[in-house]
Amino acid sequence: MNTDYIKTFLAVYRSGSFVEVAKDQNLAPSSVSRSISALENLLKTRLFQRTTRNLTPTRAGEIYFERIAPLIEEMDLTHQSLIDAAATPSGRLRVTASVTYGQVVIAPRLKLFRERYPNIDVELLLSDGQVDLVNGQVDIAIRHGNLPDSTLVARKLADVNYRLVSSKTYLEQNEIPKSPDELRQHELVTFVYDNFRYAWVFEANGDTCTLPIKPALTISSAAAIRQCVINGAGISLLADWMIEEDLRKGRLVELLPDWKVSGASSDSAIWLVYPSSRFIPAKSKAFANFLLN
Amino acid sequence: MNTDYIKTFLAVYRSGSFVEVAKDQNLAPSSVSRSISALENLLKTRLFQRTTRNLTPTRAGEIYFERIAPLIEEMDLTHQSLIDAAATPSGRLRVTASVTYGQVVIAPRLKLFRERYPNIDVELLLSDGQVDLVNGQVDIAIRHGNLPDSTLVARKLADVNYRLVSSKTYLEQNEIPKSPDELRQHELVTFVYDNFRYAWVFEANGDTCTLPIKPALTISSAAAIRQCVINGAGISLLADWMIEEDLRKGRLVELLPDWKVSGASSDSAIWLVYPSSRFIPAKSKAFANFLLN
DNA sequence: TTCATAATTGCTTATAGCACACTAATGAAT
DNA sequence: ATTCATTAGTGTGCTATAAGCAATTATGAA
Known part of the structure; x- marks a missing residue:
């Protein structure tokens, strides 16, 4: 018919x-x-x-x-x-992100987003486990590292740069390292993931130098690492988005700023992932564009 | 869509x-x-x-x-x-017919039709004028003579035979005609239509004989002619369907029964006409089949 | 009766829908 | 982990469907 x-x-x-x-x-x-x-x-x-x-x-x-x-x-x-x-962008938008990224980057921006799109109700699901995009009724996921799933569509939200940081109090009690090599004598705090726990990679003026490390503390949560370092536990490698405010307020100090530093596999980024390719709801697009600006 | x-x-x-x-x-x-x-x-x-x-x-x-x-x-x-x-045959069925045919043939059969198809409400419109089948919201028309309209679909309901009739009283007062020729000396009553008013055609054993007539009475209504003849006004030519009961009950007597008699144009019949060819409602079909049996 | 206009029908072309064969993906069982 | 069975999606060719154009028929009005 x-x-x-x-x-x-x-x-x-x-x-x-x-x-x-x-x-x-x-x-x-x-x-x-x-x-x-x-x-x-x-x-x-x-x-x-x-x-x-x-x-x-x-x-x-x-x-x-x-x-x-x-x-x-x-x-x-x-x-x-x-x-x-x-x-027209409206309805309930479910966003998932890691606990830390959600707290540090997303949550502070939600107020402005709501002001701009009052018809979109945001539900922010912070979880460090994998959230199923297909069945979880999630509209947008924010993922770290390399592209997780080939069937999903992702846009790069930001490149992640790592910084070598420490607290003022730690630096007052220890010598300030002048080169990567000198880090060997320091208390190093690192992430549990393989990319970070065995070696850090330094780069400057075209030179690359891989520093095998023996961490004093290995922690599974970036937020916990940050807290430890702020408390003077030592030196660590942390993503720029996480410590931006800490640097500004002096809670942390960047070391070896002339060196670009990262984990073993350097191409990490923050990705914005949609569950399906063809029909991206207006609310999702609105949120994505908001984060990209 | x-x-x-x-x-x-x-x-x-x-x-x-x-x-x-x-x-x-x-x-x-x-x-x-x-x-x-x-x-x-x-x-x-x-x-x-x-x-x-x-x-x-x-x-x-x-x-x-x-x-x-x-x-x-x-x-x-x-x-x-x-x-x-x-x-399924149901709904309102509008039938139109000439006044006389409706009274004499259709009306007496309606009771049985209703018993057989209780869901069909019949509306019988008796009119000697032309009823517009297309706009008149009529489902079935019963028409006399030759096919009236090429776009409409018709089924032949019955052939019409004409009979030469008179009343007993008239025959008692006049000589009974033994051949067509002898009709010239009688009071002839006829229909106004050209087919009937100028000549009657007789046929027997392959012989055809056209008898020019000089009518004593010329009347526009078949029912009125019948009434006159019953009252002893003379001899007339009437359709079989109209006088069947009169003959049975002796109100009329058939003359020259061995001769087949008709008006000038002999191929008259009763037609059942539908307003449209393609979609004949079940109720119309039911009524048509009922009349044909 | 003629005329103009409206519905219909035949014919041709373009589009859409379907099945078939094949690929990719994925959840469960081993 | 790996294999396997099942399910969604895609490319291709064929067929059915629908659209336009042109010609035909019909009919109400002048």
Whole structure:
């Protein structure tokens, strides 16, 4: 069943002429004629009694019009409302991110986002485990490291640069390292992941130098590492987004700022991941663009 | 918009599997996939979040289902009820016939028709003028003579034979004619129409004889002619269907029964005419078949 | 009766829909 | 972890459907 047939029926019923409907809808009159005929064949009932000069609905045609017109209208409304909903950003947006990134980067920006898009209710799910994008009813996930899943669509939110940091108090009690090599004599705090726990990579003026490390503390949470370092536990490698404020407020101090430093695999970044490629809801786009600016 | 797409969407929503729906509806799974995709493109909204193992409706899909399912159901009901109405004889049947034929032939049979088809309400419009079949909302017309209208569809209800009749009292006062020729000396009563007023045609054993007549009375109504003849006004030519009962009850007597007699143009009949060719409602068919038996 | 216009029908072309074969993905079982 | 079975998605070719154009028929009005 094609509702276009029904729509031409409704138009013919209202205008009382095949030709007029054909003009209105940019169709050949023959198409209108055939549409009506097709409907009549389907219903096994004549809907209009017609000569070339006269077009009157049959009783069946009247009944059909009465019953079908509101249904078609309601259907169009339903469709249009879905299309509109896809076009204007609104509804509930579920965002997932790691606990730390959520607290440090996302949460502080949510107030401004709400001011800009008051129709989008944000639900922020902070979890360091993998959240299932497909079934978890999540609209956007923020992921660290390299692209996690090939079927999903990702946009790079930011490159991550690591900085060698320590607290003032630690530096007051220890010698300030002047080169990577000198770090060997220091209390090093590191992440448990393989990329970080065995070696750090330093780069400056085209020179690359890999420093095998023997960590004093190995911790699974970046936030905990940060806390330890602030408390003077030693020197660590932390992502720039996490310690920006700490540096500004002097809670942490950057060491060897002339060296670019990273874990063993250096190409880490923050990714913004959508669960499906084709239909990205307007609310998701709005949030993504907001974070990218 | 094709409602088949929506119907496959509904089926997928309910069953939760493309393949199952494909089997149910004898489609290739790829067709189901494409149907859903087409709908999604139309709505610019993803309706299902799917992997090869997992199919869950999105929020939009749920909303769409809630709103569209009752509409589709209602639409199907509407269509089916029209189809059913066309299949089972019921409703109001408007029949038109000449005043005399209606009174004499149709009306006496209506009681039996009602008993057989209690769901058909009959409206019998008796008129000697032409009733417009197309706009007059008439379902069946009964017409005399030759086919009146080429676009309409007609079935022959009965051949009409004419009989030469008179009343007993008239025959007691006059000589009984033994041959057509002897009619010249009688009081002849005739219809105004040209076919009848100038000559009557007699036929027997292959012989044809045209008798020019000089009518004593010329009347425009067959019923009035009949009444006059019953009252002894003379001899006339009347259609068999009109005088059958009169002959049985002796109110009229047939003359020259061995001769087949008619007006100038002999091929008259009673026709049953439908206003349109293609869709003959069940009620009309029922009435037509009833009259033909 | 003629005329102009409306519906219809035949014919041709363009589009859409379908099945088939194949690929990719993924959850479960081993 | 790896294999396996099953399921969604894609490319391709064929067929059915729908659209326009042109010609035909019909009919109400002048």
